[in-house]
Amino acid sequence: MKQSVALASDYLSTSLGLDVSIVDVEIVLSTKDLMETDGCLAACFLDAGCAYVVIQVESGVEEVLESCDVCRLPRERVVVHFGEGAFKEQFEVRRKEIGERCCTISIGMTDNDAESMKSMVDSITRDKEFKFIIQLSCNQDNNETLYKAVGTFAKSVKEDQGHIALIDPTAEQLGMSYAECMKTDRADGLYTTVVCTRSGEALGLVYSSKVCFTCTCFVLI
Numbered sequence: 001m002k003q004s005v006a007l008a009s010d011y012l013s014t015s016l017g018l019d020v021s022i023v024d025v026e027i028v029l030s031t032k033d034l035m036e037t038d039g040c041l042a043a044c045f046l047d048a049g050c051a052y053v054v055i056q057v058e059s060g061v062e063e064v065l066e067s068c069d070v071c072r073l074p075r076e077r078v079v080v081h082f083g084e085g086a087f088k089e090q091f092e093v094r095r096k097e098i099g100e101r102c103c104t105i106s107i108g109m110t111d112n113d114a115e116s117m118k119s120m121v122d123s124i125t126r127d128k129e130f131k132f133i134i135q136l137s138c139n140q141d142n143n144e145t146l147y148k149a150v151g152t153f154a155k156s157v158k159e160d161q162g163h164i165a166l167i168d169p170t171a172e173q174l175g176m177s178y179a180e181c182m183k184t185d186r187a188d189g190l191y192t193t194v195v196c197t198r199s200g201e202a203l204g205l206v207y208s209s210k211v212c213f214t215c216t217c218f219v220l221i
Helices: 002-015 031-036 040-047 061-071 084-090 095-099 114-124 140-156 171-180 210-214
Strands: 026-029 052-056 078-083 104-108 131-137 162-167 191-196 202-208
Touching (some): 026 040, 040 052, 078 084, 114 131, 114 140
Parallel strands (some): 052 078, 078 104
Antiparallel strands (some): 191 202
């Protein structure tokens, strides 16, 4: 077991270049690998410093439930990932059983439709047993749809219920999506902004519009 944990640690740090001491790492494992190793693979990655094990719904929820039972992990350390279609078809049907085995639901959206996203979020958060991650694709042809979906999320979701993950965003997409989550009490719609150096030293106060967040030097810390 110690050797397996060492191999998992080496894979995370050397092969992937991740420092698990400063970032929360979620490792995606297939139901096939989990079943064949009797859940030891999941335990090794958690012992190596991963925060969560993500199990994908591939052919059906039943395999995911069986994998969770084999692994015997705390539900707080398990994330179940659905494709958009699989979520609509299977989540409500097996909601209670899924909730007994995990506390976070991940959904990969294909079209970033704001109303569809809100409907799914409402379904997940109907009670307090689940949190969620919504994965939005960042296709260059759907920027306005992307920003609308992020804005809908920011206005309708309570704090700590869940979050959005952007898949391979450009600097502009990242900045504009971040701006969609911001609020201002100024009549002119500008945002009070403190300009800082990389070391955190304040340089001055400015008032920014959303256009400022399209700058390629925008850094989210």
